[in-house]
Amino acid sequence: xxxxxxxxxxxxxxxxxxxxxxxxxxxxxxxxxxxxxxxxxxxxxxxxxxxxxxxxxxxxxxxxxxxxxxxxxxxxxxxxxxxxxxxxxxxxxxxxxxxxxxxxxxxxxxxxxxxxxxx
Amino acid sequence: xxxxxxxxxxxxxxxxxxxxxxxxxxxxxxxxxxxxxxxxxxxxxxxxxxxxxxxxxxxxxxxxxxxxxxxxxxxxxxxxxxxxxxxxxxxxxxxxxxxxxxxxxxxxxxxxxxxxxxx
Amino acid sequence: xxxxxxxxxxxxxxxxxxxxxxxxxxxxxxxxxxxxxxxxxxxxxxxxxxxxxxxxxxxxxxxxxxxxxxxxxxxxxxxxxxxxxxxxxxxxxxxxxxxxxxxxxxxxxxxxxxxxxxxxxxxxxxxxxxxxxxxxxxxxxxxxxxxxxxxxxx
Amino acid sequence: xxxxxxxxxxxxxxxxxxxxxxxxxxxxxxxxxxxxxxxxxxxxxxxxxxxxxxxxxxxxxxxxxxxxxxxxxxxxxxxxxxxxxxxxxxxxxxxxxxxxxxxxxxxxxxxxxxxxxxxxxxxxxxxxxxxxxxxxxxxxxxxxxxxxxxxxxx
Ligand SMILES: Nc1ncnc2c1ncn2[C@@H]1O[C@H](COP(=O)(O)OP(=O)(O)O)[C@@H](O)[C@H]1O
Ligand SMILES: Nc1ncnc2c1ncn2[C@@H]1O[C@H](COP(=O)(O)OP(=O)(O)O)[C@@H](O)[C@H]1O
Numbered sequence: 393x394x395x396x397x398x399x400x401x402x403x404x405x406x407x408x409x410x411x412x413x414x415x416x417x418x419x420x421x422x423x424x425x426x427x428x429x430x431x432x433x434x435x436x437x438x439x440x441x442x443x444x445x446x447x448x449x450x451x452x453x454x455x456x457x458x459x460x461x462x463x464x465x466x467x468x469x470x471x472x473x474x475x476x477x478x479x480x481x482x483x484x485x486x487x488x489x490x491x492x493x494x495x496x497x498x499x500x501x502x503x504x505x506x507x508x509x510x511x
Numbered sequence: 512x513x514x515x516x517x518x519x520x521x522x523x524x525x526x527x528x529x530x531x532x533x534x535x536x537x538x539x540x541x542x543x544x545x546x547x548x549x550x551x552x553x554x555x556x557x558x559x560x561x562x563x564x565x566x567x568x569x570x571x572x573x574x575x576x577x578x579x580x581x582x583x584x585x586x587x588x589x590x591x592x593x594x595x596x597x598x599x600x601x602x603x604x605x606x607x608x609x610x611x612x613x614x615x616x617x618x619x620x621x622x623x624x625x626x627x628x629x630x
Numbered sequence: 631x632x633x634x635x636x637x638x639x640x641x642x643x644x645x646x647x648x649x650x651x652x653x654x655x656x657x658x659x660x661x662x663x664x665x666x667x668x669x670x671x672x673x674x675x676x677x678x679x680x681x682x683x684x685x686x687x688x689x690x691x692x693x694x695x696x697x698x699x700x701x702x703x704x705x706x707x708x709x710x711x712x713x714x715x716x717x718x719x720x721x722x723x724x725x726x727x728x729x730x731x732x733x734x735x736x737x738x739x740x741x742x743x744x745x746x747x748x749x750x751x752x753x754x755x756x757x758x759x760x761x762x763x764x765x766x767x768x769x770x771x772x773x774x775x776x777x778x779x780x781x782x783x784x
Numbered sequence: 785x786x787x788x789x790x791x792x793x794x795x796x797x798x799x800x801x802x803x804x805x806x807x808x809x810x811x812x813x814x815x816x817x818x819x820x821x822x823x824x825x826x827x828x829x830x831x832x833x834x835x836x837x838x839x840x841x842x843x844x845x846x847x848x849x850x851x852x853x854x855x856x857x858x859x860x861x862x863x864x865x866x867x868x869x870x871x872x873x874x875x876x877x878x879x880x881x882x883x884x885x886x887x888x889x890x891x892x893x894x895x896x897x898x899x900x901x902x903x904x905x906x907x908x909x910x911x912x913x914x915x916x917x918x919x920x921x922x923x924x925x926x927x928x929x930x931x932x933x934x935x936x937x938x
Contacts, residue, residue, distance in 0.1 A: 455752035479682035486762045488743035574906035598836035605916045607897035651805030665823030669816040
């Protein structure tokens with residue numbers, strides 16, 4: 393199925409960037425969580441989720457993102473989003489997610505933001 | 512309707528390049544014919560149809576392209592296509608259109624081909 | 631241009647723009663359905679962002695039926711309508727009908743991110759998202775199933 | 785990941801992948817229909833070129849019904865099916881049904897470009913294109929209408 397979400401990641405110091413590509417539903421969300429948790433286990437404290445290649449995140453996917461955010465906050469880390477379509481941005485704001493996870497326009501800004509918070 | 516085909520053209524010496532953008536159905540075909548005939552009236556002898564921004568040409572559109580081809584041939588001119596998707600290319604070959612109108616990969620090759628034929 | 635010159639006869643007298651479809655209750659079929667709504671949005675020349683909003687609302691309505699409805703016919707019935715207000719504003723309407731067990735709207739709690747954090751259950755956002763993204767939403771539900779009717783203006 | 789962890793209950797027992805839809809007999813509705821077939825082709829991970837071929841075949845079947853059928857219900861009934869051969873080859877099937885006046889296949893002349901040049905009438909390519917682009921095509925027609933069933937292998 394072409395819609396399956398692909399997730400890749402790269403660690404930069406204390407921060408991990410995760411790139412998604414495709415539909416974030418339960419499978420896509422789990423893929424993100426798996427990748428994120430592996431990095432948290434290895435000591436990463438900040439997470440940048442770059443969703444620029446994702447056009448739809450459904451509410452099941454979002455619920456998993458909330459779990460990831462919670463885990464990050466439990467560890468006093470920080471999570472930020474970037475590359476959101478206007479609709480995903482709007483959805484995250486409606487839900488109040490944006491109060492706990494900063495939303496940035498670009499990956500660079502997100503990296504700097506998370507770096508500052510976890511430094 | 513976003514699917515309406517846009518046609519633009521430019522005359523280069525004896526040859527006219529026509530660019531299409533969108534679905535070529537009866538309206539799209541007529542748009543092309545109108546533009547082509549105006550140039551033929553003004554003395555153009557060669558026609559290059561660049562369809563790189565068109566993904567579908569239906570059989571009504573094709574029937575109008577056959578009319579245009581016929582008009583060009585009546586005037587001892589030449590017509591060539593370029594920028595065809597594999598499906599459009601296949602369709603034109605199935606119909607035998609490719610025997611009367613050369614199909615080129617690029618606009619430059621098409622221009623050179625038509626130029627040579629109408630020189 | 632005699633053949634292509636005028637609109638073909640069948641096209642002249644056309645009815646309302648209504649497209650109906652049935653999709654199986656199966657994974658990712660909601661994405662297949664969004665292709666339809668996107669095509670109709672493009673037909674209206676709706677902006678890409680508005681189309682995205684309708685797509686997500688449709689996805690949410692579909693996965694609700696997939697997850698909660700226990701559809702007797704294992705099918706989801708979708709109807710898309712294009713229309714225009716007397717004043718000229720165009721709209722796209724989406725109806726999602728399931729022949730499932732229905733639910734009581736009054737029993738659905740409003741979600742909040744704080745409640746999500748506090749609880750093991752982080753779900754419960756679907757209807758909220760639908761209401762926020764669409765301009766008008768009407769939900770009817772009963773033993774016969776559930777019908778969500780939602781409209782977006784261009 | 786408790787909530788998203790396992791496939792939602794409704795999804796486990798799913799039927800065949802069949803999507804049916806009705807579109808109005810109206811200009812450019814054939815393009816709206818191609819969005820559906822493209823989404824299903826992508827679902828199968830069919831190549832873009834094969835999807836384009838199915839799209840054009842569907843367009844031709846739709847415009848034939850729009851132009852020639854005089855559909856009694858002013859609707860076109862489309863069914864898309866995804867399936868797999870015992871050997872594993874996957875396919876996408878498209879059925880286009882109109883409740884129109886039907887036609888006699890034996891009376892349809894084979895087109896050729898030379899005939900097109902010679903005649904004022906340059907049409908008559910639709911069925912030829914359908915047969916060339918699809919792997920299997922079955923046409924049934926009568927007073928009840930016309931049904932074109934066509935299949936493309938992945
Ligand atoms: N189509 C439906 N059929 C039966 N119940 C439904 C349907 N849609 C929603 N519900 C009920 O409404 C509740 C809230 O739905 P929603 O806001 O989408 O959140 P979630 O699906 O994450 O629980 C669901 O948990 C379910 O009990
Ligand atoms: N759905 C249909 N209902 C009635 N007649 C049809 C239908 N499809 C095709 N036909 C008949 O078959 C002929 C050939 O169709 P086709 O090859 O698509 O070429 P064209 O549509 O350009 O004439 C049509 O002219 C028409 O008489």
